[in-house]
Amino acid sequence: MHLQGLELLLTILEYRDVYTRGHTDRGIFYATKIGESLGLYERELDLLRIGGMLHDVGKIAIPDVILLKPGKLTKEEFEVMKLHVQLGYEMVKGLDLPYESLEVLLYHQEKYDGTGYPYGLKGQEIPLLARIYTIADAFEAMTARRIYKRAKTWEQALNELEELAGMQFDPDIVGYAVKTLRGLKHVEINHSRVNQEIEKIRWSFQYLDPTGAIKGDLFLPTLKAFIDKKESLCLTVFDIKNLTQINLERGWEAGNEVLKHLVRAINIQCCASYDIRDIILRLMKEDVIDITSPVVFRIGGDEFAVIAPYIPPEEKVLGVIKAMKDINVEIDYMRLEYPSVISTYQEAINRIFAFTKNKFSIDKVYNVFSYAG
Numbered sequence: 094m095h096l097q098g099l100e101l102l103l104t105i106l107e108y109r110d111v112y113t114r115g116h117t118d119r120g121i122f123y124a125t126k127i128g129e130s131l132g133l134y135e136r137e138l139d140l141l142r143i144g145g146m147l148h149d150v151g152k153i154a155i156p157d158v159i160l161l162k163p164g165k166l167t168k169e170e171f172e173v174m175k176l177h178v179q180l181g182y183e184m185v186k187g188l189d190l191p192y193e194s195l196e197v198l199l200y201h202q203e204k205y206d207g208t209g210y211p212y213g214l215k216g217q218e219i220p221l222l223a224r225i226y227t228i229a230d231a232f233e234a235m236t237a238r239r240i241y242k243r244a245k246t247w248e249q250a251l252n253e254l255e256e257l258a259g260m261q262f263d264p265d266i267v268g269y270a271v272k273t274l275r276g277l278k279h280v281e282i283n284h285s286r287v288n289q290e291i292e293k294i295r296w297s298f299q300y301l302d303p304t305g306a307i308k309g310d311l312f313l314p315t316l317k318a319f320i321d322k323k324e325s326l327c328l329t330v331f332d333i334k335n336l337t338q339i340n341l342e343r344g345w346e347a348g349n350e351v352l353k354h355l356v357r358a359i360n361i362q363c364c365a366s367y368d369i370r371d372i373i374l375r376l377m378k379e380d381v382i383d384i385t386s387p388v389v390f391r392i393g394g395d396e397f398a399v400i401a402p403y404i405p406p407e408e409k410v411l412g413v414i415k416a417m418k419d420i421n422v423e424i425d426y427m428r429l430e431y432p433s434v435i436s437t438y439q440e441a442i443n444r445i446f447a448f449t450k451n452k453f454s455i456d457k458v459y460n461v462f463s464y465a466g
Contacts, residue, residue: 099143099185102150116233121145123274124229130273131225131266141222143190144197148226151181151198161299175210178202196220201227204261216263224263228254228270231261251275297370302391303349305356307369311376312390312398313442319400319431320438326431327404328441329363330448331355331413333395334423351422355397356389358416362409363387363399396449404430 103117121142128138152160155177159170166174181198200214200223207215219227235250245253251271258264302308319326333355340348364387372388387401410426417424427448435441 099146099150099188099190102153102184103146105153116230116237117145117149119237120148120226120230120233123232123277124226126273126277127225127229127266127270128222130269137193137222140191140193141197141225143194144201144222145226145229147181147185147190147194147198148201148230149177149181150184151177151179153184154180175202178211193220193222197223197226199223201230203227205263206260209261219263224266225270228262228266231257232270232274247275297373300373300376301369304352304391304397305360306389306391306397307373307376309390309392311373312392312400315376315388315390316400316441317438319402320441323432324402325404327399327401328429328431328435328445329399329401329410330392330427330429330445331359331397331399332425332449333417334425336395336422339422351420352391352395354420355413355417355422355424356391358413359389359397359399362412362416363401363405364389392445393449398445 124141124145125138128141133141155174159166159173162170178199178201182195185198186195197220200212200219203209203212203214203219203223204227205216205219205224207213232250232254235245235253236247237244251274254262254267254271254274258267262270300308300311316328333351336348336351339351372384372386375384376388384402387399387405390398390400392398407428410428414424414426425448427444429435429441429444431441435444
């Protein structure tokens with residue numbers, strides 16, 4: 094068997110997505126334990142382990158924008174992600190690998206009720222090793238800590254396996270799996286060789302705007318999370334009035350510098366020093382409990398919003414206005430205090446929408462660098 098070639102593929106995949114390697118190692122461990130509880134012979138367990146090594150290799154061919162997306166995939170993106178099964182098979186079918194292991198790769202996304210992919214197999218049509226690995230794979234995904242997502246508790250995941258028995262999973266195997274996995278609660282497996290700081294940079298890069306602000310994708314969830322805390326906060330929205338004129342008279346590069354200058358001015362006047370990568374990762378999980386410094390978001394082409402978890406003096410805002418006026422940039426701003434001026438999340442949205450003259454859109458995320466007006 095060409096296991097060295099397979100190991101190389103897994104290493105390459107790990108450096109594209111560090112989670113996938115840890116996910117594979119833990120999935121193999123869980124699947125092996127479930128297989129042992131079912132009385133599989135050692136050769137069958139070996140075939141199951143090889144199948145686990147194979148099951149996600151096709152993700153190497155999935156675009157980064159989908160594979161590394163920190164959040165739920167769109168319907169179109171999910172259709173691309175589903176291709177990893179057949180792509181993986183095409184990659185390894187020429188290797189001297191047992192067909193029983195290739196079946197784990199091909200069928201680990203099938204569901205017991207026939208609603209899975211890629212072939213819509215159901216019940217006993219799905220090979221036994223694939224039915225085992227499907228449970229282990231799903232359990233690992235439920236309980237794994239992602240850098241941007243909280244894990245389910247062990248009991249929550251076990252309960253979900255039982256709830257999905259007969260639909261997603263073989264009900265007979267689920268019984269053995271739940272009993273076995275309950276006894277593994279304190280096992281930790283993490284064989285990643287990728288520097289965690291590199292991984293942090295990789296994820297935070299998704300949400301860091303070229304201006305130095307945080308991209309608008311995270312603004313609304315963050316605003317809602319802060320308001321849900323029901324503690325005082327201040328929301329300030331800045332709008333560059335003459336950016337279109339600057340772009341036309343001085344060029345786009347000058348306009349880009351104005352955007353970055355505004356973010357620097359906001360940080361100097363309003364924000365304490367912090368690691369923006371850590372802030373982004375917290376906001377991705379809507380975890381605002383320990384955030385004590387104002388956070389800057391780009392919510393439009395020339396609009397920025399600052400959420401402060403307290404009520405700062407207005408002199409801070411006026412300092413930003415003065416810094417921009419010194420370079421002939423005109424700024425409008427709106428300052429909203431919660432709960433004295435606004436009392437609900439929807440009221441905040443309405444006020445932002447009115448202030449930005451309908452340029453702010455809940456459904457549209459602005460990831461452009463410069464803005465023509």
